[in-house]
Amino acid sequence: MILCVNLNAAIDKTIVVDGFELGVIHRPEAVKSLAGGKGCNVARALHTFGEKPVVTGWVGGTAGQFIEKALQTEGIATDFVYTDFESRTCTSILDSRNQVLTEIYENGDPVPPEKVAEMVAHFREIVDDYEAVSLSGSLPPGVPQDMYAQLIEIAHEANVPAFLDSSKEALLQGVAAKPFLIKPNETEVAILAAQEPHTLAEFAAAAAVISNRYETIVVLSLGKNGAIAARGNEVVHVQNPQVEAISAVGSGDCMLGGLVYGFSKGLPFAEAVVQGVAAGTANTLIIGAGQFKMADFERVQATVKVEVVRSA
Numbered sequence: 495m496i497l498c499v500n501l502n503a504a505i506d507k508t509i510v511v512d513g514f515e516l517g518v519i520h521r522p523e524a525v526k527s528l529a530g531g532k533g534c535n536v537a538r539a540l541h542t543f544g545e546k547p548v549v550t551g552w553v554g555g556t557a558g559q560f561i562e563k564a565l566q567t568e569g570i571a572t573d574f575v576y577t578d579f580e581s582r583t584c585t586s587i588l589d590s591r592n593q594v595l596t597e598i599y600e601n602g603d604p605v606p607p608e609k610v611a612e613m614v615a616h617f618r619e620i621v622d623d624y625e626a627v628s629l630s631g632s633l634p635p636g637v638p639q640d641m642y643a644q645l646i647e648i649a650h651e652a653n654v655p656a657f658l659d660s661s662k663e664a665l666l667q668g669v670a671a672k673p674f675l676i677k678p679n680e681t682e683v684a685i686l687a688a689q690e691p692h693t694l695a696e697f698a699a700a701a702a703v704i705s706n707r708y709e710t711i712v713v714l715s716l717g718k719n720g721a722i723a724a725r726g727n728e729v730v731h732v733q734n735p736q737v738e739a740i741s742a743v744g745s746g747d748c749m750l751g752g753l754v755y756g757f758s759k760g761l762p763f764a765e766a767v768v769q770g771v772a773a774g775t776a777n778t779l780i781i782g783a784g785q786f787k788m789a790d791f792e793r794v795q796a797t798v799k800v801e802v803v804r805s806a
């Protein structure tokens with residue numbers, strides 16, 4: 495079982511309208527609501543691999559009930575801490591005529607200190623039931639920037655590998671707690687690198703430096719250019735095949751799901767990274783954040799190219 499920490503849960507509501515205009519009434523063509531958040535996407539990817547992910551984090555109110563129920567309907571188990579305020583709703587308006595997306599993301603209410611403490615205690619209580627834990631996404635208001643660092647330290651005490659995918663201060667503080675693996679993208683890695691990398695050679699060098707400094711595996715995702723992965727001085731570039739990408743939303747989350755899956759299965763380093771790249775690329779082939787088809791995954795996996803940039 496794998497625990498997917500999703501601290502910033504939301505209802506992800508997509509409203510499809512034919513020609514979106516300001517100041518007028520619209521009658522949508524379609525409305526779809528899903529349980530949203532990067533941890534939910536990681537859980538979806540793991541579920542597609544046939545794993546049993548469990549999502550934790552905070553939910554509250556009727557929106558919280560919806561999120562919990564929606565995940566369970568997808569076959570994903572939940573173990574949330576309940577707040578006494580409503581979970582947020584993130585609304586995307588898709589203009590089907592002009593193919594334009596307008597997004598309205600609520601900040602959500604601040605999580606009070608006693609609920610932060612309850613989450614930490616809950617995590618401490620349950621973490622040793624799991625083979626691995628993923629921690630992904632931004633932190634809701636009120637949550638201290640060292641929240642991921644605290645959870646990673648608790649996971650260490652329980653000997654459970656932690657996989658971190660976050661950004662800015664939460665990533666910077668989280669990586670200092672030495673997670674098993676981090677998955678920054680091109681933008682997120684800048685905060686960890688002495689100089690912002692641009693070329694493949696610079697990304698490879700930065701990944702190795704960060705991996706050595708924090709004693710963590712660094713999987714640096716590069717969109718259609720695949721990923722550079724470093725374990726100490728050992729660096730590989732896994733290049734996915736070029737595909738007709740339909741929607742890359744949630745590719746990073748599917749990649750994290752693939753990485754958790756690959757490393758938890760005990761696959762060798764480069765092969766585990768291949769699982770991540772193939773899941774990320776497979777996600778671009780269908781609409782739906784965190785979704786992919788196993789047939790696409792297998793096709794991509796068979797055609798990725800692994801180049802050893804540097805051996806250990």
Ligand SMILES: Nc1ncnc2c1ncn2[C@@H]1O[C@H](COP(=O)(O)OP(=O)(O)OP(=O)(O)O)[C@@H](O)[C@H]1O
Nearest residue numbers: 679715716717718720739744745746747771774775
């Ligand atoms: N256009 C694309 N074509 C092929 N593969 C892609 C494409 N975009 C993403 N991928 C695959 O998905 C992986 C993760 O993508 P990316 O680097 O964009 O992550 P991210 O920025 O963290 O995404 P997210 O928006 O989910 O946080 C890539 O390493 C690659 O394997």
Ligand SMILES: [Mg+2]
Nearest residue numbers: 659679746747
């Ligand atoms: Mg990402």
